[in-house]
Amino acid sequence: MKSEEQFLELIDTYFPRDHEFLKLGRGDDCAILAANEYCVSSDLFIEDVHFRRDYFSAADIGYKALAVNISDIAAMGAKPVAFSLDLMAPADLDNGFWDEFFKSMSMLARQSGLALAGGDLSRADKLGVSITIFGVAGGSGTFISRGNASPDDLLFIVGDIGLARSGLMALEATGVAAREVLPAAVMAHLRPKPKVMIGTLLNAAGVTSLMDLSDGLARDLPRLLGPERGADLTIEETTLHGNVLSFAQTIGTAPLEVAMLGGEDYALLGAVSPDALDKVGSVPGLKIIGTVTESAGITLNGAPFTATGFDHFGK
Amino acid sequence: MKSEEQFLELIDTYFPRDHEFLKLGRGDDCAILAANEYCVSSDLFIEDVHFRRDYFSAADIGYKALAVNISDIAAMGAKPVAFSLDLMAPADLDNGFWDEFFKSMSMLARQSGLALAGGDLSRADKLGVSITIFGVAGGSGTFISRGNASPDDLLFIVGDIGLARSGLMALEATGVAAREVLPAAVMAHLRPKPKVMIGTLLNAAGVTSLMDLSDGLARDLPRLLGPERGADLTIEETTLHGNVLSFAQTIGTAPLEVAMLGGEDYALLGAVSPDALDKVGSVPGLKIIGTVTESAGITLNGAPFTATGFDHFGK
Numbered sequence: 251m252k253s254e255e256q257f258l259e260l261i262d263t264y265f266p267r268d269h270e271f272l273k274l275g276r277g278d279d280c281a282i283l284a285a286n287e288y289c290v291s292s293d294l295f296i297e298d299v300h301f302r303r304d305y306f307s308a309a310d311i312g313y314k315a316l317a318v319n320i321s322d323i324a325a326m327g328a329k330p331v332a333f334s335l336d337l338m339a340p341a342d343l344d345n346g347f348w349d350e351f352f353k354s355m356s357m358l359a360r361q362s363g364l365a366l367a368g369g370d371l372s373r374a375d376k377l378g379v380s381i382t383i384f385g386v387a388g389g390s391g392t393f394i395s396r397g398n399a400s401p402d403d404l405l406f407i408v409g410d411i412g413l414a415r416s417g418l419m420a421l422e423a424t425g426v427a428a429r430e431v432l433p434a435a436v437m438a439h440l441r442p443k444p445k446v447m448i449g450t451l452l453n454a455a456g457v458t459s460l461m462d463l464s465d466g467l468a469r470d471l472p473r474l475l476g477p478e479r480g481a482d483l484t485i486e487e488t489t490l491h492g493n494v495l496s497f498a499q500t501i502g503t504a505p506l507e508v509a510m511l512g513g514e515d516y517a518l519l520g521a522v523s524p525d526a527l528d529k530v531g532s533v534p535g536l537k538i539i540g541t542v543t544e545s546a547g548i549t550l551n552g553a554p555f556t557a558t559g560f561d562h563f564g565k
Numbered sequence: 566m567k568s569e570e571q572f573l574e575l576i577d578t579y580f581p582r583d584h585e586f587l588k589l590g591r592g593d594d595c596a597i598l599a600a601n602e603y604c605v606s607s608d609l610f611i612e613d614v615h616f617r618r619d620y621f622s623a624a625d626i627g628y629k630a631l632a633v634n635i636s637d638i639a640a641m642g643a644k645p646v647a648f649s650l651d652l653m654a655p656a657d658l659d660n661g662f663w664d665e666f667f668k669s670m671s672m673l674a675r676q677s678g679l680a681l682a683g684g685d686l687s688r689a690d691k692l693g694v695s696i697t698i699f700g701v702a703g704g705s706g707t708f709i710s711r712g713n714a715s716p717d718d719l720l721f722i723v724g725d726i727g728l729a730r731s732g733l734m735a736l737e738a739t740g741v742a743a744r745e746v747l748p749a750a751v752m753a754h755l756r757p758k759p760k761v762m763i764g765t766l767l768n769a770a771g772v773t774s775l776m777d778l779s780d781g782l783a784r785d786l787p788r789l790l791g792p793e794r795g796a797d798l799t800i801e802e803t804t805l806h807g808n809v810l811s812f813a814q815t816i817g818t819a820p821l822e823v824a825m826l827g828g829e830d831y832a833l834l835g836a837v838s839p840d841a842l843d844k845v846g847s848v849p850g851l852k853i854i855g856t857v858t859e860s861a862g863i864t865l866n867g868a869p870f871t872a873t874g875f876d877h878f879g880k
Contacts, residue, residue: 273602278710279640279776280604280700287588288603289595292649292697294687325594334607336651336695370695372609380651380685380695382607385595395593461594 257339257371260348264356269365271331271386281367283332289385289393291322297376305421305428308347310440312355315379318464320362320444321516323385325462327394327453330446332367333359333383338374362446388450394460397476399521403458403542405481408448408535409517411467412490412509414438416497435493442516448533452520455529460520466512467519468555471548474519480547483540483555485509506550572654572686575663579671584680586646586701596682598647604700604708606637612691620736620743623662625755627670630694633779635677635759636831638700640777642709642768645761647682648674648698653689677761703765709775712791714836718773718857720796723763723850724832726782727805727824729753731812750808757831763848767835770844775835781827782834783870786863789834795862798855798870800824821865 267275274282295315297303306314316333323330339348359366367384387393399405417439420428429436445462452460463470471481487495487505498505521542522530530536548555582590589597610630612618621629631648638645654663674681682699702708714720732754735743744751760777767775778785786796802810802820813820836857837845845851863870 274604274708274710278712279637280606280643280708282708283603283605284601286599286601288598289589290598290649290682290697290699291595292651292684292695294651294653294685294695296653296687296689299687299689322594328595334605334697336607336609336697338609338611338693367605369607370609372611372614374611374614374693375690378653378689378693380607380609382605382649382651382697384605393589393595393597395589397593 254371257348260352261366264352265359265366269332272365272367276366276368283367283384285386287387289323289326289328290382291319292380292382293319293322294378294380296378303377305426306440308350309354311377312351313358313441315381316355316358317442317444318516319381319383320446321442321462323383324444324446324449325460325518326385327388327390327392327449327460328385329388329450330362330364330383330385332365333381334367335369336380337369337371338376338378339371340375340377341373343377362444388453390453392453394453394457396459396461396474398458399475399479399542400458400523401479401542401544403521403523404527404538405483405519405521405540405542406530406536406538407517407519408445408533408537409515410438410491410494411463411512411515411517412494412505414442414514414516415466415512416494416508418514419501420497432493432497434491435497439514442514444516445518448518451533452518452530455522455533456526457520457522457530460518463512463515463517463519466510466515468510468512470519474521475542477546480543480545481540482543483548483550485539485550489537510550510555569686572663575667576681579667580674580681584647587680587682591681591683598682598699600701602702604638604641604643605697606634607695607697608634608637609693609695611693618692620741621755623665624669626692627666628673628756630696631670631673632757632759633831634696634698635761636757636777638698639759639761639764640775640833641700642703642705642707642764642775643700644703644765645677645679645698645700647680648696649682650684651695652684652686653691653693654686655690655692656688658692677759703768705768707768709768709772711774711776711789713773714790714794714857715773715838716794716857716859718836718838719842719853720798720834720836720855720857721845721851721853722832722834723760723848723852724830725753725806725809726778726827726830726832727809727820729757729829729831730781730827731809731823733829734816735812747808747812749806750812754829757829759831760833763833763850766848767833767845770837770848771841772835772837772845775833778827778830778832778834781825781830783825783827785834789836790857792861795858795860796855797858798863798865800854800865804852825865825870
């Protein structure tokens with residue numbers, strides 16, 4: 251792609267400028283958003299840190315950069331409405347690449363009801379995307395934050411744990427050939443599905459805490475609970491995805507360890523009062539994985555569990 | 566800096582979590598902003614594209630990454646309230662660097678009334694900052710966009726043009742030694758002052774269009790005017806900063822060419838009806854530079870002017 255104008259034309263081809271919550275769209279110093287309350291989140295998606303061009307297509311990159319942001323809106327039980335796109339573009343990527351990238355990103359945006367509100371473009375050595383996303387409260391009028399879980403609340407997840415990590419590790423080990431061997435795991439890594447509808451249902455059902463799993467259950471669960479609470483988890487191997495079991499066998503690790511370390515699952519993790527259990531019971535795919543305890547510390551199937559998920563800065 | 570936790574602790578040291586417009590601050594999946602309307606803008610600030618570590622100190626980088634974003638809020642005649650920070654951090658920068666970086670950014674944030682609402686951190690080969698900033702309308706209750714200028718409206722600038730470009734070119738040619746020779750120009754490049762107060766005054770005075778000059782007057786003026794309008798400019802060399810005159814002489818270029826090409830001036834450019842001239846007349850530093858014409862095309866001191874400012878993707 252040769253000029254900024256070419257980028258802007260391509261963006262205009264794929265992303266409409268109008269949205270009910272956008273009072274002023276792209277092309278000015280700022281966009282203007284009009285609603286009473288917004289929830290806002292930002293995520294980076296950087297080449298050779300969050301993805302590799304070896305096995306991510308242009309369409310995969312455009313999709314996932316936005317999907318991981320939408321997942322944060324889902325984790326508030328909210329409705330995504332607009333996003334801002336800061337794009338770092340290496341000089342070697344051709345028009346065909348960008349066409350696929352924006353087409354894929356815009357399809358996900360349209361499905362999710364998202365307008366592109368603005369952003370910035372820059373040359374860079376490596377491809378990188380920084381997205382800031384905006385959501386509004388759904389029918390309940392509320393957002394669900396973390397840290398409100400009470401002792402004896404039930405903990406639940408919606409979505410697979412350890413599946414995306416299995417896909418990542420298989421892709422790193424064997425490249426695109428992993429698509430044949432562990433198709434669901436690879437797709438979970440390349441094309442995670444943000445659970446907006448599920449988040450809305452959980453919100454309506456009155457769950458007390460909710461978050462999305464980006465760094466693995468082992469690291470993220472303490473973030474949901476806060477420093478004062480712990481959890482007793484009961485997770486049967488049989489509830490894990492078949493691709494997680496296969497992958498764990500291949501590398502000679504316990505499947506539950508793969509599941510707990512997780513990383514980029516974008517499953518939803520939450521807590522709900524036992525009284526509200528019948529209300530969340532109808533949410534598709536919801537699995538109860540344990541209970542909140544009075545004091546800190548986590549047990550898994552009766553044994554103390556200590557492990558760490560993924561730290562971008564560690565090691 | 567070794568771990569994500571160290572970064573987050575440092576950020577907590579410098580940036581308070583609370584702000585009147587932040588219903589929920591950092592640390593959850595999203596922050597929650599509560600106001601009726603927000604103006605929103607994003608800007609990238611990337612090593613070796615927007616700045617060089619040779620002559621930008623850690624404090625300069627932390628300052629300017631935020632300042633260029635605040636300038637977009639100023640250009641709407643609005644009041645900055647919160648920002649989100651996506652930080653790409655190379656492994657070789659030590660704790661001292663980050664302390665200076667955050668201290669400097671937080672000083673500007675505090676002066677400008679800005680809370681840090683959230684963000685993301687990632688390793689990267691080069692240092693990069695992506696900021697999304699939020700502003701609210703001031704006393705007038707309105708935002709000033711571009712493209713509303715009518716024929717015979719007066720065009721004005723507040724701030725120096727060509728000064729930051731002179732500083733950049735001198736720094737590129739001679740490194741930090743340029744600080745001695747062209748101190749004002751170098752400071753204009755390293756530490757541009759966002760004109761929030763001026764923007765608010767211009768808004769109250771009823772200007773019709775406003776923007777900030779980031780790519781030079783030659784490129785930015787057509788963006789203010791829109792495709793249908795043109796301008797007759799009258800700019801005397803004597804109104805340019807002495808450092809621009811010196812620099813132009815050194816490189817053997819006409820000072821007005823340096824001024825028109827500009828780039829990263831972060832001066833404000835706007836249009837005002839002649840009827841409202843007395844109202845804007847009291848705004849400090851405001852200079853009338855011409856009038857809006859019925860049809861497209863720009864003249865400078867009576868001669869047709871065609872030139873281009875800076876395109877990040879050009880050449």
